[in-house]
Amino acid sequence: MSLVTGSTGGGTAVSKSRRADSAKLPAAGPPRRDRRRSLGRRNLHGWLFSTPFLVLFGVFMLFPIVATLWMSFTEFGVRNVRQPLSARFVGLDNYAKLFGDDTFRTALFNTAYFVIVGVPLTIALGLLVALLLNNGIDRARTFFRVGFYAPVVTSIVAVAVVWRFVLDPSDGLVAGLAAEAGTKAPDLLGSETWAMPSLILLAVWRNLGTVMVLFIAGLQAIPAEVREAARLDGAGGWQELRRITLPLLRPTMLYATVITTIGYLNVFEEPFVMTQGGPSDATLTVSLDMYRQGFNFFHMGYASAMAYVLFVVITGITALQLRLLKDNTR
Amino acid sequence: MSAPTASAPTASTATGRRRAGMVRRPVLYTVASLGLLVMAAPFVWMALSAFKTKRDLTASPPVWIPSRWTLGSFHELFAQLDLPRYFVNSLVVAVLVTVCNLLFCSMLGYALAKLDFAGRSKVFGVVLAALMVPGNLLILPLYVLMSGLDLIDTYAGLVLPFAASAFGVFLMRQFMQSVPDELIEAARIDGAGEWYIFFRIVLPLVRPALATLTIFTFLGSWNNFVWPLIATNDPGKYTLPVALATFANDPNRTVVGGNGMLMAGSLLVVLPVLVVFAVLQRHFTQGIATAGLK
Numbered sequence: 001m002s003l004v005t006g007s008t009g010g011g012t013a014v015s016k017s018r019r020a021d022s023a024k025l026p027a028a029g030p031p032r033r034d035r036r037r038s039l040g041r042r043n044l045h046g047w048l049f050s051t052p053f054l055v056l057f058g059v060f061m062l063f064p065i066v067a068t069l070w071m072s073f074t075e076f077g078v079r080n081v082r083q084p085l086s087a088r089f090v091g092l093d094n095y096a097k098l099f100g101d102d103t104f105r106t107a108l109f110n111t112a113y114f115v116i117v118g119v120p121l122t123i124a125l126g127l128l129v130a131l132l133l134n135n136g137i138d139r140a141r142t143f144f145r146v147g148f149y150a151p152v153v154t155s156i157v158a159v160a161v162v163w164r165f166v167l168d169p170s171d172g173l174v175a176g177l178a179a180e181a182g183t184k185a186p187d188l189l190g191s192e193t194w195a196m197p198s199l200i201l202l203a204v205w206r207n208l209g210t211v212m213v214l215f216i217a218g219l220q221a222i223p224a225e226v227r228e229a230a231r232l233d234g235a236g237g238w239q240e241l242r243r244i245t246l247p248l249l250r251p252t253m254l255y256a257t258v259i260t261t262i263g264y265l266n267v268f269e270e271p272f273v274m275t276q277g278g279p280s281d282a283t284l285t286v287s288l289d290m291y292r293q294g295f296n297f298f299h300m301g302y303a304s305a306m307a308y309v310l311f312v313v314i315t316g317i318t319a320l321q322l323r324l325l326k327d328n329t330r
Numbered sequence: 331m332s333a334p335t336a337s338a339p340t341a342s343t344a345t346g347r348r349r350a351g352m353v354r355r356p357v358l359y360t361v362a363s364l365g366l367l368v369m370a371a372p373f374v375w376m377a378l379s380a381f382k383t384k385r386d387l388t389a390s391p392p393v394w395i396p397s398r399w400t401l402g403s404f405h406e407l408f409a410q411l412d413l414p415r416y417f418v419n420s421l422v423v424a425v426l427v428t429v430c431n432l433l434f435c436s437m438l439g440y441a442l443a444k445l446d447f448a449g450r451s452k453v454f455g456v457v458l459a460a461l462m463v464p465g466n467l468l469i470l471p472l473y474v475l476m477s478g479l480d481l482i483d484t485y486a487g488l489v490l491p492f493a494a495s496a497f498g499v500f501l502m503r504q505f506m507q508s509v510p511d512e513l514i515e516a517a518r519i520d521g522a523g524e525w526y527i528f529f530r531i532v533l534p535l536v537r538p539a540l541a542t543l544t545i546f547t548f549l550g551s552w553n554n555f556v557w558p559l560i561a562t563n564d565p566g567k568y569t570l571p572v573a574l575a576t577f578a579n580d581p582n583r584t585v586v587g588g589n590g591m592l593m594a595g596s597l598l599v600v601l602p603v604l605v606v607f608a609v610l611q612r613h614f615t616q617g618i619a620t621a622g623l624k
Contacts, residue, residue, distance in 0.1 A: 045524040046447020052434040053494045054453070057460055060472065060491040065463065067471035076470075081477050129365060136358030146611050147366045150373070153607045155553040157571040158596040161578045162376045165589045173375050176392030205369065266464050269555050273575050287466055294470050295560060304470050311467050318462070 068304045076301035087301065094305035104306065106281050107289040110196065114285065115264045118200045122260050123253070125204060126211025131241070133212070134219045145216070149209035156206065160273035163202045164189065189275055192282040199270045199283055207263065211256045218252030219245070254325040258318055265314050286310050373600070379593040380404070387590050403590035410591070413598065415566065416573040423488045423558075423569060424551040430493035431547045432540060438494075439502025440528055444514060454503075460496035465556060473560055483567045488558055492551060498543050505539035506532065542613045549603060570599050 072094055074080075074087035098104055133144050151159060166173045169187035178185035188194040222245065230244045246253075268287035271277050277284035277292075286306060294303030375394075379387060380403055382396040407413065441447065442454050472491055473482075481487030509532055517527045533540070558569045568576065574595050 042445065043447045043449075046441050046445040046450060049437045049441035049445060049524075049528070050453050053438040053499060054456070056434070056490070056494045057456065057496075059475075060493075061460055061463060061468060064468040064471040064475070067474070068467055071470060081474055084474055084478070129362075132358060132362055132365075136354065137362055142611070144362055144366060146608060148369055149611070150604060150607065151369065153549055153553075153603050154600045155555070155571050155574075155603070157553075157555050157575045157578075158599040159372070161574060161592050161596050162372050164578070165379070165592060166372055166375060168589065171388045171390075171392075171589060173371075173392055176390055180391040205372070208369075262462075262464065266466055268466075273578060276579065290466060291556075295473070300470050300474075307467050307470060311464060314464060315462075 068307050071301050072304035072308050074301045076299075076304065078298035078300075080300070081298075090301070094302050095309070097302065098305050098309060103281060103284065104286075104289060107284045107286045110281075110283060111265060111267065111285045111287075113196055114200060114203070114267055115261060117197075118203050118264050119257065119260050121200070122204045122207050122211055123257055126208045126256065127215050127249075127253075129208065129212045130215030130219060131245075134216055145212070148212055151206045152209040154206075156269040157273055159206060160202065160270055163198075164274050167198055190279055192279055195275050195279060195283045199267075199274060202270055202274070203264065203267065207260060211260060214252050214256045215249065218249045222248050250325065254322070257325065258321055261317060261321065262314055265310065265317070373604075376593045376596050376600070379590060380597045382590055384590065403594040407591040407594045411573060411577055411595070412566075413570075413573075413595070416568050416570045417598075419485075419567060420552055420569040420571075422485055424548050426485065426489045427492045427551040428544055428547045430489065431495055431498045432543060434494035435498030435543060436502045436506075436533060436536070436540065437528070438499045439506050440532055442499070442503045443506035444509065444511070444532070445524070457496045457499045457503075461500065469557065469560055472557075476561060481561075483562055483564045487561045488569070491557060492554070495547065495550075498547060501543055501546075502536070502539055505536045509535050538613070541610070545606070545610055545613050549607075552603060574599060 071087070073089060073091060075090050075093075076084075076087040080087040129148055133141055133148075137144055165171070167175075167188045169175050169185070169190065174188065175185045186194055188198045226244060226248070227240065230240050235243065266287050267285050268291065271283040271285055271288050272291070275283040277288050287310070290303045290306040290310070293299045293306065378394060378396060381399045381401070382393070383398055383400050383402065386393045386396050386398075438453070438457070442450060442457070468491070476482050476487045479487075481490070513531060513535075514527055517531050522531070553571065554569070555571045555575065558572045559575070562568055562572060565573070565576075574592075577595065578592055
């Protein structure tokens with residue numbers, strides 16, 4: 001196929017290059033028809049190359065975005081899976097119900113907890129490791145980087161299964177180490193107080209590598225002359241970090257914070273595998289609540305409303321972060 | 331852990347700095363190694379526990395090194411779970427998703443970087459918007475759509491929603507921009523068509539980008555959980571993570587030493603990925619940095 005279009009496209013390529021040449025000499029313009037034809041060909045190819053993505057985007061993204069909104073205004077239930085159009089329209093009922101729903105409020109709170117504690121921890125530790133590997137470690141730097149990044153590439157499910165065993169109150173590693181030290185470790189995942197911090201710990205452990213790599217790239221983009229100048233002016237290590245490195249890392253910080261926040265707001269796998277949202281909803285997140293409402297109870301209209309609330313929250317927080325972190329640099 | 335930031339204030343002169351560096355270095359390496367140990371501990375624990383006997387698995391205080399190495403947990407796991415089938419499912423889906431992304435993302439990436447067509451900036455806007463859309467917003471109607479198309483429990487149902495990622499387009503566009511315009515222009519003058527230029531000239535030049543995209547897409551698909559969980563009802567169509575999670579959460583399966591089986595399963599899911607990553611790590615860090623910095 002490429003051969004056929006290739007040979008027919010040859011003629012246009014020539015005329016296009018002729019057009020490009022003549023563009024510099026407006027007096028000697030090509031015949032108008034030729035120009036229009038080459039322009040048409042150019043547009044045609046641009047759109048042909050765009051088609052696969054745009055079709056998939058339309059069917060599997062744009063359509064679902066609109067459909068979720070529509071579903072959130074209906075009583076979409078299990079029988080509507082086969083007959084979607086017969087779902088009863090209920091207006092804003094789902095949203096109204098959502099704000100009186102204690103479970104959803106708990107899920108919102110838990111998700112906020114996860115984000116507010118988890119994101120700063122991830123960013124801070126990622127930055128710390130990046131500074132460490134970039135400034136102090138010259139030998140075996142790759143080895144260290146690979147080690148810190150390794151959890152990122154592994155399946156969250158597998159990793160969560162492993163952590164569940166590490167934290168297991170009877171046979172786990174933490175319990176065993178505590179027993180060896182003469183104390184008794186709490187049943188971390190079974191405790192309403194400790195379950196969420198345990199999930200946050202797992203998330204920080206798993207996502208720190210992404211943030212680290214971003215910061216290392218950001219650090220290496222800082223020109224050596226800038227650091228040198230600061231040193232010549234007598235800046236100590238701490239001053240250099242505060243006045244030179246951190247301000248110059250701001251764009252990286254912004255990007256890392258935004259993607260980490262978005263990821264954490266959608267947290268699902270960790271509670272799904274490690275606690276199933278328990279004990280007594282202490283680790284129930286918005287995504288998990290939505291999954292349950294949608295696919296366990298088949299309250300799909302209600303779950304769609306949850307999805308939209310979460311989307312609005314994510315968009316709002318992202319916009320806020322972009323503004324907060326960006327304006328200060330100007 | 332504050333060692334890298336808190337350097338001695340006396341280090342303002344060059345000699346002072348060098349001396350401080352010599353003191354600092356072992357400290358920094360110790361801190362980094364301790365950090366690495368913490369990062370690796372769960373993996374080590376997993377790998378060792380997969381080969382432990384039931385006695386070792388429940389021992390208190392915990393044993394790190396198995397007193398007797400055994401493949402018992404693996405035998406038990408394979409007797410209960412059809413792992414080869416899930417492995418094949420995961421592999422087929424990941425390969426198909428990767429091939430689709432390589433083709434579609436580089437096509438659009440090329441158009442956005444090198445073809446000056448009417449509406450180009452609008453298409454790029456669509457790509458950027460698509461980057462921001464969270465999957466949670468899509469899964470409910472996607473499930474309805476796939477049920478309507480009878481694609482639940484099929485490879486197509488698992489592949490199609492991930493066949494062209496906005497991230498991939500963005501990545502390819504960034505790399506394609508570095509292909510010299512003169513090269514493409516020269517090919518056009520020589521009479522080459524757009525498809526020929528794309529497949530024979532541009533794609534070979536961005537091979538590193540294709541490698542990066544391959545790794546990211548393949549791993550993303552291999553580790554993907556939420557959609558395969560929803561889009562499969564028939565256990566025969568589960569991917570590895572879905573099978574593992576379902577097995578781990580099965581309330582009927584509280585066997586003594588069952589953690590050995592779970593560690594064996596996790597090891598089998600994680601190990602291929604870690605090996606591939608260790609070999610190709612350069613591409614990972616490059617890809618993330620490119621997407622993040624530009």
